[in-house]
Amino acid sequence: MYRYCVDNAVTYSPEDIVLFRESPFASWMERLTLENPDHGIAPDADSPAPAKPLDCQEELAQLLLSEHKHVELINPQDGEPQRRTATLGAMRSGVDFIVNGQLAVGPLSGSANLLMRTSGYSEMGNYLYIPCDTQAKTTLSSAFRLCFLADLLHSLQGQLPPQMLVIRSGSDLVPLRTEDHIYHYRAVKQRFMREMAGFRKHRMPDPSESVHFGRWSQCANDVMRKRVLREAEEEQVAEEILAAGEETAEQDLASLVMPMPGPRLWPTGAPPATLKAPPPVENPVPEAFARAPLASPVSAVPRSPTVVDRGERGVAPQSVGRAVPPPVLQTSPEVAPGDMVPGDRPVTREAPSASLGTAAPSERAPNDGEESWDTIRITRPFSSSLITSPPLPGGEQDDDPAG
Numbered sequence: 001m002y003r004y005c006v007d008n009a010v011t012y013s014p015e016d017i018v019l020f021r022e023s024p025f026a027s028w029m030e031r032l033t034l035e036n037p038d039h040g041i042a043p044d045a046d047s048p049a050p051a052k053p054l055d056c057q058e059e060l061a062q063l064l065l066s067e068h069k070h071v072e073l074i075n076p077q078d079g080e081p082q083r084r085t086a087t088l089g090a091m092r093s094g095v096d097f098i099v100n101g102q103l104a105v106g107p108l109s110g111s112a113n114l115l116m117r118t119s120g121y122s123e124m125g126n127y128l129y130i131p132c133d134t135q136a137k138t139t140l141s142s143a144f145r146l147c148f149l150a151d152l153l154h155s156l157q158g159q160l161p162p163q164m165l166v167i168r169s170g171s172d173l174v175p176l177r178t179e180d181h182i183y184h185y186r187a188v189k190q191r192f193m194r195e196m197a198g199f200r201k202h203r204m205p206d207p208s209e210s211v212h213f214g215r216w217s218q219c220a221n222d223v224m225r226k227r228v229l230r231e232a233e234e235e236q237v238a239e240e241i242l243a244a245g246e247e248t249a250e251q252d253l254a255s256l257v258m259p260m261p262g263p264r265l266w267p268t269g270a271p272p273a274t275l276k277a278p279p280p281v282e283n284p285v286p287e288a289f290a291r292a293p294l295a296s297p298v299s300a301v302p303r304s305p306t307v308v309d310r311g312e313r314g315v316a317p318q319s320v321g322r323a324v325p326p327p328v329l330q331t332s333p334e335v336a337p338g339d340m341v342p343g344d345r346p347v348t349r350e351a352p353s354a355s356l357g358t359a360a361p362s363e364r365a366p367n368d369g370e371e372s373w374d375t376i377r378i379t380r381p382f383s384s385s386l387i388t389s390p391p392l393p394g395g396e397q398d399d400d401p402a403g
Helices: 014-022 024-035 058-066 080-093 142-157 182-197 217-256 287-291
Strands: 071-073 097-105 108-122 125-133 163-166 174-177
Touching (some): 014 142, 058 071, 058 097, 080 097
Antiparallel strands (some): 097 108, 108 125
């Protein structure tokens, strides 16, 4: 990664994404060094700084020219802006081969050893370009670097190259199907761009999550050693605090709990003979009450008498609660209930007149041999001489005493 000379923007090469895929820690350290070269962390001794691999392919260009091919050779000594412009112009002109080209889209820029024209359709016409790797040796990242160039060509010509070529001197061409590799690259590129956009100087990645550490192995080892020692110290302090807390809790609990006498146990399982059983408790309830049967709770409750609303005449009496029977009237056995005894008053009370709204006698049977009335029964015989009618107007009397 470096800063572009035109706008000083951070620019990423294929090697930066390859490094991020293998070691996020080393990638973060390179970005930190770019942002703050004086951060004070020294790289490993005798470790070269990462550089853009650009092998001049003049021999390849001369070989293609000898075969009478239309070749565009980009001067690698020119600045990057000139190489970008020359490469894009050669693509638009439709030359057969472009050697030492430079492709760039946004913050991504990479050098292309060889771009070869092939049949197809793109925004430039009825042709398109595919990337070729002509390095001296093949590595595990060769296909990943080719995907970097294929993704840039997709943006520049509007068509993804169908395949990528690996060319080695004295060997056959090795075609790589782009669909088999491009999606892995794009997933890693998306993560890389997200991490670079959210880069913070105080958020160092965990070195243990990286395969290697680039030129920052000594720094990574120091970070992991300090982390392990700090975690061990924190764990020891936590154990001491926990042990002290448990001891304090036991002391507090011992100070709060009162000692309780333990149970007396005998080897034989029985109390000694000196212990006497407590005397039996006498029943304070008399035997007569204890043997008396309990009365039924329903039959024991008396009924309330019938209440007659005296404010409204001619209205039937309303029963409130349960009827309470009147006291039993004692009469002599030789006198009938309705007879009159000379010189004495009747033994029963007079009932109010029917015109006052008295209720008819109840026909309900006594409850369990007990006497109960809902109303007072009339025992005095009826006599028409006892009823007098009020005087009529004009001094006339009513012929019918019964009214």
